[in-house]
Amino acid sequence: MTRVMLLAVLDTLLPGDDGEPRLPSASEAALDLKRLERLAEPVAAALGDSDGFLMASPAERVAKLRIVEFNAPDAFKALLGEALATYYEAPPVLAALGWRVAPPQPHGHDVAPNDPVTLQALDKVKSRGQLWRS
Amino acid sequence: MAAGEQIKFGPVDVAIVGAGLGGAAFARRLASRAPRLRILCLERGDWLDRAQVPAHQPDWQRRAVEAWATSPNLRLKAGGNAISADYPIDDSESDFKPLMWNGVGGSTVNWAAHFPRLHPSDFKTRTLDGVGDDWPFSYFDLEPYYDLNDEAFGVSGLAGDPAYPPKKSRRMPPLPLGRLGAKAARAFDELGWHWWPVDAAINTVAEGDRAACNHCGPCQAGCANGAKSSTDLTYWPRAIASGVDLRTKCVAQEIVVEGGKATGVRYRDAAGRDCWQPASTVVVAGNGIGTARLLLASGIQSPALGRNLMFHPAAYVRGMFGDELDGPIGPIGCALYSHEFYETDEARGFKRGIHLQVTRENPLLAQASRLEPAWGAEAQRLLREEFRHSMAVLVLTEDLPELHNRVTLTDTIEADGLPGVKIEYTLSRAARRALDFGMARAEEMLRVAGAHRIVRVPLAPLTGWHLLGTARMGSDPATSVTDGNGCCHTVPNVIVADGSLFPTVGACNPGSTIGALALKLADSLMGASA
Numbered sequence: 001m002t003r004v005m006l007l008a009v010l011d012t013l014l015p016g017d018d019g020e021p022r023l024p025s026a027s028e029a030a031l032d033l034k035r036l037e038r039l040a041e042p043v044a045a046a047l048g049d050s051d052g053f054l055m056a057s058p059a060e061r062v063a064k065l066r067i068v069e070f071n072a073p074d075a076f077k078a079l080l081g082e083a084l085a086t087y088y089e090a091p092p093v094l095a096a097l098g099w100r101v102a103p104p105q106p107h108g109h110d111v112a113p114n115d116p117v118t119l120q121a122l123d124k125v126k127s128r129g130q131l132w133r134s
Numbered sequence: 135m136a137a138g139e140q141i142k143f144g145p146v147d148v149a150i151v152g153a154g155l156g157g158a159a160f161a162r163r164l165a166s167r168a169p170r171l172r173i174l175c176l177e178r179g180d181w182l183d184r185a186q187v188p189a190h191q192p193d194w195q196r197r198a199v200e201a202w203a204t205s206p207n208l209r210l211k212a213g214g215n216a217i218s219a220d221y222p223i224d225d226s227e228s229d230f231k232p233l234m235w236n237g238v239g240g241s242t243v244n245w246a247a248h249f250p251r252l253h254p255s256d257f258k259t260r261t262l263d264g265v266g267d268d269w270p271f272s273y274f275d276l277e278p279y280y281d282l283n284d285e286a287f288g289v290s291g292l293a294g295d296p297a298y299p300p301k302k303s304r305r306m307p308p309l310p311l312g313r314l315g316a317k318a319a320r321a322f323d324e325l326g327w328h329w330w331p332v333d334a335a336i337n338t339v340a341e342g343d344r345a346a347c348n349h350c351g352p353c354q355a356g357c358a359n360g361a362k363s364s365t366d367l368t369y370w371p372r373a374i375a376s377g378v379d380l381r382t383k384c385v386a387q388e389i390v391v392e393g394g395k396a397t398g399v400r401y402r403d404a405a406g407r408d409c410w411q412p413a414s415t416v417v418v419a420g421n422g423i424g425t426a427r428l429l430l431a432s433g434i435q436s437p438a439l440g441r442n443l444m445f446h447p448a449a450y451v452r453g454m455f456g457d458e459l460d461g462p463i464g465p466i467g468c469a470l471y472s473h474e475f476y477e478t479d480e481a482r483g484f485k486r487g488i489h490l491q492v493t494r495e496n497p498l499l500a501q502a503s504r505l506e507p508a509w510g511a512e513a514q515r516l517l518r519e520e521f522r523h524s525m526a527v528l529v530l531t532e533d534l535p536e537l538h539n540r541v542t543l544t545d546t547i548e549a550d551g552l553p554g555v556k557i558e559y560t561l562s563r564a565a566r567r568a569l570d571f572g573m574a575r576a577e578e579m580l581r582v583a584g585a586h587r588i589v590r591v592p593l594a595p596l597t598g599w600h601l602l603g604t605a606r607m608g609s610d611p612a613t614s615v616t617d618g619n620g621c622c623h624t625v626p627n628v629i630v631a632d633g634s635l636f637p638t639v640g641a642c643n644p645g646s647t648i649g650a651l652a653l654k655l656a657d658s659l660m661g662a663s664a
Binding site: 012013014015016017019023062065080081083084085088089094097098099102103104105106107108109110111112113114115118119121122124125126128129130131132133134 | 188189190191192193194195196199253254255258262272273292294295296297298299307308309310311312313316319320323326328329330331347348349350351352358359460462463464473476477478498499502503508509510511514515517518521522
């Protein structure tokens with residue numbers, strides 16, 4: 001599968017959106033395509049006419065990939081899984097979804113401390129007395 | 135030494151197979167009560183190197199579903215994990231997929247560390263409700279060991295929950311509920327339902343050389359800073375200091391039985407050499423699959439061995455909220471639970487009960503991978519709506535023992551030298567009814583909390599953490615594998631010390647009970663009590 005074709009497939013899977021902030025499409029997210037290239041081959045074979053796919057409208061591309069998803073589910077699933085893993089770790093995608101690009105450690109995350117008012121509601125639970133059986 | 139010659143070690147008093155929760159607790163307790171005993175533990179995997187866990191890496195989300203996945207089958211599919219010595223499990227005929235860790239610490243390495251106890255009623259389901267079987271002892275017999283186990287793990291939480299008999303003060307304050315938990319708490323309060331912050335085996339304050347939790351998130355790919363308790367951090371350092379010999383990367387191949395008595399363990403060491411370890415007593419703690427596999431492979435006879443496999447059947451309900459929540463951060467097993475429906479009420483149409491747990495959310499990739507449709511503009515619209523705006527409620531119910539749910543050996547010899555293993559498990563109709571009831575209650579709570587859209591996941595296959603019941607305790611050798619002290623009926627110097635022993639499982643996480651049980655069994659071996 002050519003790079004142009006691979007990006008066209010990926011953009012159909014992960015088109016991005018015009019939300020705030022804008023979510024980039026797969027081709028805009030500067031993905032590392034190395035792992036995807038191998039997995040794309042059987043999908044390309046199932047798609048058949050690559051020129052036809054490239055010339056198709058976005059809606060037609062979706063329809064063509066739906067057929068591949070139905071006819072070659074294992075190959076399609078493998079490509080989709082890898083596409084999701086690559087895309088949703090890409091810094092521009094994380095940033096667009098308001099998520100930190102740096103890994104969870106060493107800084108961790110801040111969670112608001114317990115609110116005493118919320119915990120005071122446990123008095124009502126306690127006031128019900130024993131709830132267990134023996 | 136000639137090639138292929140067996141390496142023979144000097145005898146020990148007790149050889150333990152498996153350095154997970156049960157094996158670690160047993161080893162530590164026995165070593166502290168009987169310091170002169172020669173105690174050995176054989177562990178098939180290695181020690182966790184915390185610098186390697188995914189949370190330090192930019193591609194942590196991917197690692198957490200590949201080589202550091204909770205499923206051994208997924209880890210093997212990704213090429214394996216050098217620390218967890220996994221073996222394939224044929225789960226093609228099981229509604230739940232087994233999850234575990236096969237290294238020092240066992241599944242406490244990648245558990246959520248949610249640390250509830252069973253209820254007193256869970257120990258007498260036959261007497262109270264006419265289903266399952268009673269345990270050979272009561273909650274109150276186990277209670278002192280629960281306390282000892284809590285002390286070893288360092289529990290964060292709040293005492294005073296009326297769903298349980300009084301518990302000692304928790305050593306550390308509870309983990310923060312966060313925006314997500316506080317919202318759920320208000321909804322439970324409005325409904326007048328029981329709720330309580332979770333007991334967690336997670337440090338909320340630094341203690342010794344272990345840090346406090348910094349809410350990084352991916353607990354189930356190994357804790358990066360050691361805030362989450364696992365037995366490589368709790369029991370093992372003390373057990374080793376007490377003289378226990380822990381040999382890693384040693385795979386038990388067979389418990390050798392002669393004349394109705396175990397004489398030792400044959401194992402394969404890290405170099406692949408065949409080794410013989412004589413032992414007066416053999417303790418097996420390899421979880422409900424690994425223990426049954428080794429006992430079956432060793433020819434230990436019992437009609438109940440491998441049968442009655444129990445999980446905790448699980449479903450999820452997710453609610454979507456307009457305001458921003460903090461789901462994807464913090465320990466996954468938090469924030470709170472409800473036992474409003476834990477005890478039997480036959481008006482519900484089933485016996486026994488459910489555990490509702492408001493959990494933290496999955497990371498972005500996991501959330502993106504569970505959508506329906508799975509790709510295209512609609513999937514990305516849904517992700518926008520859900521990510522940091524969802525609340526998940528886990529519904530667990532009690533599984534009851536059924537003979538057809540089982541662990542068996544296959545005809546294949548696996549790479550670890552043991553026969554292959556298969557599990558067969560079908561969700562019962564009673565469990566289905568209970569899960570449906572629980573999902574309806576979860577949805578009720580989420581609606582009260584303000585959710586504008588609800589997604590139900592009626593069965594969550596990748597929740598098979600709790601591998602229980604396959605070497606159950608009891609008094610009748612026809613229906614149980616061991617007696618109340620964990621000793622096999624047919625080979626009394628083989629002791630089982632893990633969740634395989636559970637005759638029934640309650641409706642909540644078993645870790646706390648497995649640890650307490652192993653401590654009790656160690657005392658039983660010594661003829662002592664807590």
